[in-house]
Amino acid sequence: MPTDIAAPRAPRFKPLNFAFLRRKATPGDEGDSRVWALMLVPSLIVFVVLLVASLGLFIEGSLHRDLGYGRTGTEWEISNYLRVFTDSFYLKCLWITVKVSAMATIGTMLLAFPVAYVIARLRSRWAMLLLAGIVASTFITIVIKVFGLMILFASNGFMNRTLLALGIVGEPVVLLGSEGGVVVGLMQFTLGFAVLLLYSVVQTIPRSYEEAAQALGANRLRVARRVLLPLCLPGISVGGLMIFNMCMGAFTSAALIGGGKVMTLPILIQRTIMMEVKYSMAATLAALLLFAVIAVNLLSIFLMRRMRAGRKVIA
């Protein structure tokens, strides 16, 4: 019967149900679930010790006054937070960080998606070679990548000589010491990760969907806009958020390409620790960065849900 073919397949594993932890196990009952749940325990310990505890420590540290030379007061107070939220300097640093991260994320996703799509749809062995190349590039330390970029875009570097010779630019393109340069550096840092992420997203979409749309008369652009992108949107959104989070915390690109002229929060945190030796203020700035990242992520998830809900209503 054709209906048998369309019937949903039973899940391979039973869904996790932690109720079993509260009752006695019976032979053959819930065995798989228990094993899977136990496997989560090491991750949970690592999560609690390395993430929750360390976050708790620095947030607690932010609630004290700096007394100079790394010493902090014992009283709990919110003076650092008051200063951060009432001083336009800190808010501007936050704005610069969000701005360059958002620009880099958009640029990275726009560049990464076509590459990921082409590799995912390639039927030749080149696909694996290209993918291996991208994976290998992500192993190269960011310092080397950034120095490469700086050499490439030096006034007498290859890019500028080529652009000048072709008459595309009248003066050498300067990346150093500009927000634009930092955006390019962040894109270089995250591009490989983005391609890998989007590759796995595109892989999950059956090629037959696009072929069916084309068979029904849609051109390539329409297929991309009406079939591919809507299906990839959750993956693109999650990938975009991951890239944004990476950019928000990125230090090396901003430090080396920004040349001390682009004051992102990670750079300010480093200076507050290394130059001013104000641990509480640095912890406050780190907390600000953390809360900003969480806020942007929650806002994005909220907007995605609203978009999805809106689409369902329209449907």
Next chain:
Amino acid sequence: MPSILGNFLRLSAAAFAVATLAASPLSAQQRFDGVTLRVATFGGVWRDIMDKELSPKFAALGGKLEFITGSPQVNFAKLIAARGRPPFDVMEILDAQTGDFAKTDFLLPIDYSKIPNGQYLSDFQKQKMLIASWATQEGICYNVDKYKELGLPAPTTYKDLANPALVGKVMIPDINSGGGLAGFGAMAYAAGGDEKNVAPGVELIKSLKTLKFWAQGDQVVLSFQSGDIVAAVAHTGWCLRTFKQGQPVAAVHPTINAKTTGVSKDGWLGVIKGTPNEAAATWFLNQYVDADYQLTFSIVGGVVPVNTKAIQRMGEDPVFAKMMQLKPEQMAQQLHIDYTKVNIPEWVDQWNRMVVK
């Protein structure tokens, strides 16, 4: 009797031999078997010269030198973060930090009786907790050919770098860098301010329209080579290294005011309290101010030695004589920032705000 006399003579000879050996310079040298002396210093050439010149000598005494690199500001932060467990035994300290060290309790007193090379230092260079190690001459390094192409005269002051023809072609040290505080202070002075009032310096820096603020001196060399910059505020050592790389650069000691030309930045060494290797650290200090090492170090690093014998010999070199101010009257004219009047976190804050504005 003869046997008694013979024994006495033999014993006397043995005692004499032991006494002679004990008094000889060879046995006077201490052994540092198994000692690893950790030295906090700058990276790059600074570290390399020490490694090349001093590591073999220390190894010959059974020890090993280990270098913890970073700017002195960064190393001071490491010292604080270590909370009483010294991460290194000896540290290179900037004049800008002497006030910080005076307020804290990180250093051991220096035993000058074990530093014979200290006799070639001036008295002010031998302080209770700090011994002078070098001085740099912070100035302007510029590409002579590019200046000619642009039709500009050689710069004589920091303000000359604000020429519209140099927009985006100048680098100055970041406050984070080794020369950052000296550069910032010097520009404040040159613009009419002082240690307590750096606002004029902030305005001057804003007017420069710099390409970037350099964090490590080798960025100066690379940026001259890549053609990204035409001039930089840096110490003459970096100018010298750029010159050695084949770039047509010259050093200028900027006029600060009617009485002052050039800026001096002094380096010091200190032994960190709590070190288990105090004797080895003192040995290191003595070697550092040795005339031969000072000369080698100064020639390669482009710094001014503190050992008077080395200064004399360095002045005989035509390249150094041209790039540096080595005559006593010239050195006396240089600006020495009084860091006891400086609130460094306040300077850093003002710098950061300038960058964001």
